[in-house]
Amino acid sequence: xxxxxxxxxxxxxxxxVVNEQGAILAExxxxxxxxxxxxxxxxxxxxxxxxxxxxxxxxEDQILSVGVGVPxxxxxxxGEIIKCPNMGWNHVPFREExxxxxxxxxFIDNDANVAALAESVSGVSAGTSSSVFxxxxxxxGSGIILNGKIWSGxxxxxxxxxxxxxxxxxxPCTCGNHGCLERYCSATALIRMACEKAGSxxxxxxxxxxxxxxxxxxxxxxxxxxARNGDPVASAVFNEWTDNVSQAxxxxxxxxxxxxxxxxxxxxxxxxxxxxxxxxxxxxxxxxRDQPIPEVRLAVLGxxxxxxxxxxxx
Amino acid sequence: xxxxxxxxxxxxxxxxVVNEQGAILAExxxxxxxxxxxxxxxxxxxxxxxxxxxxxxxxEDQILSVGVGVPxxxxxxxGEIIKCPNMGWNHVPFREExxxxxxxxxFIDNDANVAALAESVSGVSAGTSSSVFxxxxxxxGSGIILNGKIWSGxxxxxxxxxxxxxxxxxxPCTCGNHGCLERYCSATALIRMACEKAGSxxxxxxxxxxxxxxxxxxxxxxxxxxARNGDPVASAVFNEWTDNVSQAxxxxxxxxxxxxxxxxxxxxxxxxxxxxxxxxxxxxxxxxRDQPIPEVRLAVLGxxxxxxxxxxxx
Numbered sequence: 001x002x003x004x005x006x007x008x009x010x011x012x013x014x015x016x017v018v019n020e021q022g023a024i025l026a027e028x029x030x031x032x033x034x035x036x037x038x039x040x041x042x043x044x045x046x047x048x049x050x051x052x053x054x055x056x057x058x059x060e061d062q063i064l065s066v067g068v069g070v071p072x073x074x075x076x077x078x079g080e081i082i083k084c085p086n087m088g089w090n091h092v093p094f095r096e097e098x099x100x101x102x103x104x105x106x107f108i109d110n111d112a113n114v115a116a117l118a119e120s121v122s123g124v125s126a127g128t129s130s131s132v133f134x135x136x137x138x139x140x141g142s143g144i145i146l147n148g149k150i151w152s153g154x155x156x157x158x159x160x161x162x163x164x165x166x167x168x169x170x171x172p173c174t175c176g177n178h179g180c181l182e183r184y185c186s187a188t189a190l191i192r193m194a195c196e197k198a199g200s201x202x203x204x205x206x207x208x209x210x211x212x213x214x215x216x217x218x219x220x221x222x223x224x225x226x227a228r229n230g231d232p233v234a235s236a237v238f239n240e241w242t243d244n245v246s247q248a249x250x251x252x253x254x255x256x257x258x259x260x261x262x263x264x265x266x267x268x269x270x271x272x273x274x275x276x277x278x279x280x281x282x283x284x285x286x287x288x289r290d291q292p293i294p295e296v297r298l299a300v301l302g303x304x305x306x307x308x309x310x311x312x313x314x
Numbered sequence: 315x316x317x318x319x320x321x322x323x324x325x326x327x328x329x330x331v332v333n334e335q336g337a338i339l340a341e342x343x344x345x346x347x348x349x350x351x352x353x354x355x356x357x358x359x360x361x362x363x364x365x366x367x368x369x370x371x372x373x374e375d376q377i378l379s380v381g382v383g384v385p386x387x388x389x390x391x392x393g394e395i396i397k398c399p400n401m402g403w404n405h406v407p408f409r410e411e412x413x414x415x416x417x418x419x420x421f422i423d424n425d426a427n428v429a430a431l432a433e434s435v436s437g438v439s440a441g442t443s444s445s446v447f448x449x450x451x452x453x454x455g456s457g458i459i460l461n462g463k464i465w466s467g468x469x470x471x472x473x474x475x476x477x478x479x480x481x482x483x484x485x486p487c488t489c490g491n492h493g494c495l496e497r498y499c500s501a502t503a504l505i506r507m508a509c510e511k512a513g514s515x516x517x518x519x520x521x522x523x524x525x526x527x528x529x530x531x532x533x534x535x536x537x538x539x540x541a542r543n544g545d546p547v548a549s550a551v552f553n554e555w556t557d558n559v560s561q562a563x564x565x566x567x568x569x570x571x572x573x574x575x576x577x578x579x580x581x582x583x584x585x586x587x588x589x590x591x592x593x594x595x596x597x598x599x600x601x602x603r604d605q606p607i608p609e610v611r612l613a614v615l616g617x618x619x620x621x622x623x624x625x626x627x628x
Contacts, residue, residue, distance in 0.1 A: 073602060082605065130468050144570075146460060153571020154444050157602040164565040165599065167482045168498060168558065175601055184482060244482065251478040255569070256458075257467020285479065287489055288387060288471040291396065 002058055004049055004066040004104075007111065007306030008032075010086035015048045016307035017056045020064075022122035024307055026056035034088045039097055041087070046101040065105040067313035068094070069114035069306050073156055079108060082156075107313035111306060113150045113159060115299070116143025118309030119262050123301040128259040132252050133299070134161060135265035136245070140182035144256070150313075162186070166248065181251075184244040187220040187267050194223045194237045206231040224270045242277040249278065250285030253294050264299030271298065316372055318363055318380040318418075321425065321620030322346075324400035329362045330621035331370050334378075336436035338621055340370035348402045353411055355401070360415040379419040381627035382408070383428035383620050387470055393422060396470075421627035425620060427464045427473060429613070430457025432623030433576050437615040442573040446566050447613070448475060449579035450559070454496035458570070464627075476500070480562065495565075498558040501534040501581050508537045508551045520545040538584045556591040563592065564599030567608050578613030585612065 002025065007014040009032065016027035030048050033041065053060065072084030079095020081087075095106045109117075116133030125131040129148050135141040140162030144151040152158050162182035163175050170179025183189055195215045198207045206226050211217040226234030249261055267274065278296055283289045301308060316339065321328040323346065330341035344362050347355065367374065386398030393409020409420050423431075430447030439445040443462050449455040454476030458465040466472050476496035477489050484493025497503055509529045512521045520540050525531040540548030563575055581588065592610050597603045615622060 073605070083602070128468075142569075146465070151460075151570075154442075154573040154608065155571055155602075155606045157567070157600070157605050157607065158569060158571030160568040160601045163568050163601045165561045166479060167493075168480055168484070168561065170482070177599055179481075247479045247482065252569075253467075253471070254474040254477050255456075255472060255566075256465075257469055257472030259468040285491055286471070287474045287477045288397070288469075291387075291471050292469045293471065294468065 001064040002053070002062050003064050003311035004053070005307035005309065005311030006045065006049070006066065006068045007114075007303075007310055008068060008070045008084075008087065009111075009306075010034075010071065013045060013048070014303075014307055015045070015052050016304075016311065017053055017058060018308060018311035022118070022308050022312065024304060026052050027307060028052045028055070032087070034086075038089065038092050042094070042097045043101060046098065049102060060102075060104075063104050065107060065311075065314065066098075066102070067107045067109070067114070067310035069109060069111040069310040071111050073110060073152075074108040075156060076107075076109070079106060081108065107310075109150060109310075109313055110143070110152060110159065112141030113143040113152055114309035114313065115264060115301070115305035116145050116262070116309070117150055117312055118301050118305040119264070119299055120145045120148070121312050122308060123262075123305065124297045124299055125260050125262050130258040131260045131262055132161075132256060132258045133262040133264060134249070134252070135299075136186060136263060136267040137265040138186060138188055140186050140248075141265070145258070161248070161252065164251070166244075166251070181248050185241070185248045187265075189244070190220050190223055190237065190241045190267075191218050193241055194218055194234065197233055197237055201233060205233060207233055220267055224267075224273065228270075228273050238277070242274070243281055246278050246281035247285050249282045249296060253282075253286050258294055261294050261296045262299050263296060264305065268298045274298075315378040316367070316376050317378050317625035318367070319621035319623070319625030320359065320363070320380065320382045321428075321617075321624055322382060322384045322398075322401065323425075323620075324348075324385065327359060327362065328617075328621055329359070329366050330618075330625065331367055331372060332622060332625035336432070336622050336626065338618060340366050341621060342366045342369070346401065348400075352403065352406050356408070356411045357415060360412065363416060374416075374418075377418050379421060379625075379628065380412075380416065381421045381423070381428070381624035383423060383425040383624040385425050387424060387466075388422040389470065390421075390423070393420060395422065421624075423464060423624075423627055424457070424466060424473065426455030427457040427466055428623035428627065429578060429615070429619035430459050430576070430623070431464050431626055432615050432619040433578070433613055434459045434462070435626050436622060437576075437619065438611045438613055439574050439576050444572040445574045445576055446475075446570060446572045447576045447578060448563070448566070449613075450499065450577060450581040451501055451579040453502070454500050454562075455579070459572070475562070475566065478565070480558075480565070495562050499555070499562045501579075503558070504534050504537055504551065504555045504581075505532050507555055508532055508548065511547055511551055515547060519547060521547055534581055538581075538587065542584075542587050552591070556588070557595055560592050560595035561599050563596045563610060567596075567600050572608055575608050575610045576613050577610060578616075578619065582612045588612075
């Protein structure tokens, strides 16, 4: 038997055939077309499922379940997608529409929750019963695994670590509030901090040369690579930013204390350089720092976590 | 059958006989004597248990279990109290010592966890399966109930909401870090904010008159009562402080989304005046504020929660 995992994103929709051990046997991608009516989007997705299982030599009878990870929130009970701005979906009857075209058990969850589940079943947090997955990219996403299951809250509105307030009266956030954690810990924050510093540098500084004087070309990789190579300005920015990230991790530990913390998202590609900085800084922010504390690990499944985790939904 | 609940505090130790419905049948209190050797403290506590059950007409045979709530952290497995500064206990073999004197199933947990459990079994959050209890007093304590059970973390170091960082680079905290939530949301924070405002007031202002010009006599009740009576300065302080508390509650909701939030501790005696302010402010800080969100309730068991919750430990 096979499970289907679908990772819905604002630019593409990845569909994978996953076996019961969590390995991807086949996958394909279609372009997200937000302008299409919702029912047409669903139709294209079910078509993609049929296409990918056929290409892998399976039949519909062999599908045990279909899981969908979305950048938004959904109701587990009704299968309604409550809100998914990147897809233009607002209170759409996803499951109802889907099973008219492909009648299999259908599960829907938030994409960060799904990635957290994937890492906890066949990734870096496999074998643990509790973990918090933090994805650091343009924003900050998070997924909570407790007793081996996704915890998205009593009303399905939890695991939004990026919008907990980390600096009272801080910088404005896209969510309408001020001082949200993702304003200080995301890749976007790292870029902002680098640009603030770069504004007062001479034109021949490494940070400005790396973007040919054009701050709009700044990205997280440039800052991290320069810091890794010892550039003092980039190092100072990286140091301040990893200090913020370490305090964010300590917030999760002081409040929830999971077995492990998993760091994913684009920024996690910085590897040991990032992990070492966090491991050096984060324990000092834990109240009971003289006790055993959660280990911080880097995600290992990368973009595949979306497909694998979705397929594991139940 | 009866259960014994013991609430260990820095000034007194309350021992209660609790029936299986969670009602206190008898109780007594002994003075905490931190100068005594640990083994002698234990002996006095077991004596108090024997005394209170006899006074209520029970015998030792009728004791089902003994639960102890401590202002510190303990190991559920070994029964060791790892750290309890107010009692001078540091890695003391509590259970081992206790059962030599009174051999009954013995459970130990943190006092805020215990109060959270009490409210969730026979208090204001009864009937819910998840809740977060926040006690607002000199500091901020918290207890997390998930699936009807205390969640204190994978390493027993969680539920320290008061020491999550709410203002990066903020005021120093007793824990050694800066900007901890309890520096902005505790009764101590309310008093500090009132004193800061009062420093620039004329001597006939209501806040200064209430303490006869002596700021060291300021307390939370004075500020809240003046705010309730419409004094503009106290109202501004109360408004800013409840704004902080509301953001703290929203942090819990955005991250964990429990069924309900319970507010306890001395400050909760402000009643509807406090609850109304929180209910007006808190939803705006929730990311998915257009969805159903956790209800905020005031604790109802008061200081008795310590005995009741301890008796319910299992």
